[in-house]
Amino acid sequence: MVIGCALGTVAGYFGGRTDTVIMRITDAQLSIPMIILAIAVLGADRPTIPAIILVLGLSNWPVYARVMRSVVMAERGREYVRAAQVSGATHPRIILTLLVPLLVPPLLFTSVLDVARMMIFESTLGFLGLGVQPPTPTFGSIIADGRKYLLNAWWIATMPGVFLCLTLTSINLIGAAFERARNTIHGGA
Secondary structure (H helix, E strand, O other), X not given: OHHHHHHHHHHHHHOHHHHHHHHHHXXXXXXXXXXXXXXXXXXXXXXXXXXXXXXXHHHHHXXXXXXXXXHHHHHHOOHHHXXXXXXXXXXXXXXXXXXXXXXXXXXXXXXXXXXXXXXHHHHHHHHHOOOOOOOOOOHHXXXXXXXXXXXXXXXXXXXXXXXXXXXXXXXXXXXXXXXXXXXXXXXXX
């Protein structure tokens, strides 16, 4: 997340070749499916929690880079940014004092939705046996364990799936509430 935010902010603020290079790297990363990256990293050895966190981070930073870039690009041409540039403010000062505070609402919204996306991804890894290893339970591993009993005890696999859906729906509703609150505060902007 931090890497994506930093790269997106730099790309959006400076534009030109800097933007082109950073966005091509971002596009290259986005072209690699998350599950392929996970299989490549986690399939080589027994999956560990740090390795899973590494895979989640490697597959996730481009989302933040794109969001931050779009916000900074929208703001960099505004009068208050130009006034700061004309008054002699350095680029880091403009970015940190004028632009970073504007990045918080979209960052918060993206982060909340990203929690749901990462839960789905981790559940997929757990279902495939590449997630957190037993005895630590995850939605995916519980659903995978319940597959054996689908004919006789369908609820063993179904209930974790239902609760995963409820959890993801709850997270998305929280994200939507954050977005509504932001729109109310900023007058629909």
